[in-house]
Amino acid sequence: MRIPILKLHKYLLISVQVELDDQTALQFQEDLLNKIHQEGSIGVVIDLTSVEMIDSYIAKVLGDVVEMSNLMGAKVVLTGIQPAVAITLIDMGIMLNEVPTALDLEQGLEKLQQELEG
Amino acid sequence: MQPSIVEMIYTQKQDIISDWLSEINNVMPSGLAKKIPNEASDETNKKFVELIIESLELTEEAATEKLNEFAQHLIYLGWPLSYFTQGMQAFRRVLLETMSSMESISSKKVFETFYEIETWVDSIINQIADEYSGSWESTIHLQRMALKELSAPLIPVFEKVSVMPLVGTIDTERAKLIMENVLDGIIEHRSQVVLIDITGVPVVDTMVAHHLIxxxxxxxxxxxxxxxxGIRPEIAQTIVNLGIDLSKFRTKSSLRRGVETGLELTQRKIIKIENDDERIDSR
Structure with missing residues (x-):
């Protein structure tokens, strides 16, 4: 199962529509980094609106993806984390401290723009 | 129940009732006796004892239903549970006295009968106690629901800015509710900034701070x-004295300054409307 990565000008958009398992997450990590390399993108928005569950491993992978993308010069914003997901993450002690977040795709893009300009 | 006992109760019915009535007046909780006029309590007493005796010949379900109905009525009127328990205990005493005064029954028989009566009376007591605790539980449940509704509202004050005023102590259960409400509210109102106002929280200890974090x-x-x-001076002192690190969060002393910051974060600000003539002048 591969998660589609869409290109929009200098940004990449990913809307995760499936429940993430370990394999899919790792595949996604690889795909995204390749895509950033290929397209020279400067910003990435990962939308998690339809994700209902994130376990500690997936959370770690997401954190890693953000860090790796930053290393490659692309800012990442996570958007649309559901309340239930947020509560589970906090309960597990996963704060995703270094990761910028936004309410939805629209605000995520705005945030990216701000961060890239500022 | 053995037919002989039932029959005995029926033949002695009048005596039992009158004995019981005098007994119940002795054991009536003193607070209750003052509150309720004599005629009313006499009537209830009569109804109660007749119901007990009547329950002998009814089927179990019918008896249960009648008892529940009676108990519910008294719960509604505010009679205490002790009225029932003491009443039933008095009834058992009266019954045993009546029985032991009858010479036709041997002591062995009395012993057997005692056991049966014990079971019968206890089951009625249990049933009534259940009824009472059920009514208490439902009251508690309603109050808890009411408290929950009042507990953590999220108020959208401006576009993208919401306020959650917290009043009263925060325990783990409430903290959970606060978190759920605030997150759902953010999604619903599409808020970018949430102000949590703790002016009304009397104590901020490590646990409360942990929940807030x-x-x-x-x-x-x-x-x-x-x-x-809404961080009051004494709260600021406790937070620092307890060594709680809130440096990662924005904090403000008052809701007003919080609103200003919130608007700033969403690139807006409050300005004073200038007078029309002034504007003309300045041009």
Whole structure:
């Protein structure tokens, strides 16, 4: 199962529509980094609106993806984390401290723009 | 129940009832006796004892239903549970006295009968106690629901800015509710900034602070920002003395300054409307 990565000008958009398992997450990590390399993108928005569950491993992978993308010069914003997901993450002690977040795709893009300009 | 006992109760019915009535007046909780006029309590007493005796010949279900109905009526009127328990205990005493005064029954028989009566009376007591505790539980449940509704509202004051005023102590259960409400509210109102006002929280200890920190983290995860406002001087002192690190969060002393910061974060500000003539002048 591969998660589609869409290109929009200098940004990449990913809307995760499936429940993430370990394999899919790792595949996604690889795909995204390749895509950033290929397209020279400067910003990435990962939308998690339809994700209902994130376990500690997936959370770690997401954190890693953000860090790796930053290393490659692309800012990442996570958007649309559901309340239930947020509560589970906090309960597990996963704060995703270094990761910028936004309410939805629209605000995520705005945030990216701000961060890239500022 | 053995037919002989039932029959005995029926033949002695009048005596039992009158004995019981005098007994119940002795054991009536003193507070209740003052509150309720004599005629009313006499009537209830009569009804009660007749119901007990009547329940002998009814089927179990019918008896249960009648008893429940009676108990519910008295619960509604505010009679205490002790009235029932003491009443039933008095009834048992009266019954045993009546029986032991009858010479036709041997002591062995009395012993057997005692056991049966014990079971019968106890089952009625249990049933009534159940009825009472059920009514208490439902009262508690209603109150808890009411409290929950009042507990953690999220108020959208401006576009993208919401306020959650907290009043009263925060325990783990309430903290959970606060977190759920705030996160759902953020999604619903599309808020970017949430002001949590703790002016009305009397004590902020490590546990409360922990819950607040968790809530703020969760708010950040769903993509909004949290500002803690209404930090009173004594709260600031406790927080520092307890060594709680809130440096990661924005904090403000009052809701007003919080609102200003919230608007600033969403690139807006409050300005004073200039007078029309002034504007003309300045041109």
């Amino acid at each position: 968790q809530t703020a983290e969760a708010i950040r995860l769903v993509g909004a920002e949290c500002i803690l406002v």
